[in-house]
Amino acid sequence: INKIGVFTSGGDAPGMNACIRAVVRTGLYLGKQMVGIHQGYQGMIDKKFSNMDSKSVAHIIQQGGTILKTARCMEFRTPEGRALAYKNLKEEGIDALVAIGGDGTFTGAELLSREYDMPVMCVPGTIDNDLYGTDFTLGYDTATNTVIEAIDKIRDTAASHDRLFFVEVMGRDSGCIALRAGVAAGAEAILLPEKETGIDDLIEKLEAGADQHKTSSIVIIAEGEKNGGAYNVAKHVKEKFNFYDIKVTILGHLQRGGTPSSFDRILASRMGYAAVNALIAGETRKMVGLQGNAMHLTELTEAINNHSFKLEDDLMEMSYILSL
Numbered sequence: 001i002n003k004i005g006v007f008t009s010g011g012d013a014p015g016m017n018a019c020i021r022a023v024v025r026t027g028l029y030l031g032k033q034m035v036g037i038h039q040g041y042q043g044m045i046d047k048k049f050s051n052m053d054s055k056s057v058a059h060i061i062q063q064g065g066t067i068l069k070t071a072r073c074m075e076f077r078t079p080e081g082r083a084l085a086y087k088n089l090k091e092e093g094i095d096a097l098v099a100i101g102g103d104g105t106f107t108g109a110e111l112l113s114r115e116y117d118m119p120v121m122c123v124p125g126t127i128d129n130d131l132y133g134t135d136f137t138l139g140y141d142t143a144t145n146t147v148i149e150a151i152d153k154i155r156d157t158a159a160s161h162d163r164l165f166f167v168e169v170m171g172r173d174s175g176c177i178a179l180r181a182g183v184a185a186g187a188e189a190i191l192l193p194e195k196e197t198g199i200d201d202l203i204e205k206l207e208a209g210a211d212q213h214k215t216s217s218i219v220i221i222a223e224g225e226k227n228g229g230a231y232n233v234a235k236h237v238k239e240k241f242n243f244y245d246i247k248v249t250i251l252g253h254l255q256r257g258g259t260p261s262s263f264d265r266i267l268a269s270r271m272g273y274a275a276v277n278a279l280i281a282g283e284t285r286k287m288v289g290l291q292g293n294a295m296h297l298t299e300l301t302e303a304i305n306n307h308s309f310k311l312e313d314d315l316m317e318m319s320y321i322l323s324l
């Protein structure tokens, strides 16, 4: 391996820049040429390559987003798209790849690598923390801290006005942010994609709180939850339970931005370093992950096929008990 390409793909996540920095500087240290591929798979198709030296990744460890930009690319999903991407990579002299992203990114990397025998190493980057083979994904810690900070603020105004707030957080398929932020911010109820909660059950919980003289409450709703999102839940609750004045807040994309936490910066540095070293050691089609505070490699196919996050039973149980 002489020339390694690095790219970010799928939804951005705080810590991606710290990881790009680690990948570039580890590769340079090992005598490799490093190339940044802009806008993920789209950049391979559109030949958006730029050589990266140590200076090109200076002062980015603390920046949210990704300096390489990111995209979701439909063309790459076709064999023709991948053929063109491979042709462009070869012309550029790139002979190995580090991909930072989620399961869609992994699927693309696995296909390209298998079809064209291109060595690839993946780094799990998504705020959703729903990837198999790693205890944490890049960006999850920062996003959860952002959510907690927002809920703390909402709590102030909810308490001042005796209101019930429904706060919607990100997580199309994963309730990880909702559950953990809910425990950390003391939410009265948490609705998750992984667990169906009927409106009547929710009302029962809220009534129990009201009986205990709670004058305000916060319910966290993961966007992929089955009742159809915060506005729908609020509407249905309002029809049957009007003890509180009800408000809705959708946190949205602010959860994806911001300066990465110390945890994400260190995780990103560790994963970027491990990814390049694994490639040089001859590994391919794997994902680097953190398991019990050590770096582990997981086969990409295994990571893709097991794509999901198992919510911790103790957190599920305690989230309710501790909010009573």
Ligand code: F6P
Residues within 6 Å of the ligand: 011, 102, 126, 127, 128, 170, 171, 172, 173, 223, 256
């Ligand atoms: O996968 C990360 C994520 O932020 C999800 O939580 C969310 O559902 C999705 O991306 C939003 O994607 P987009 O930014 O394309 O709207």
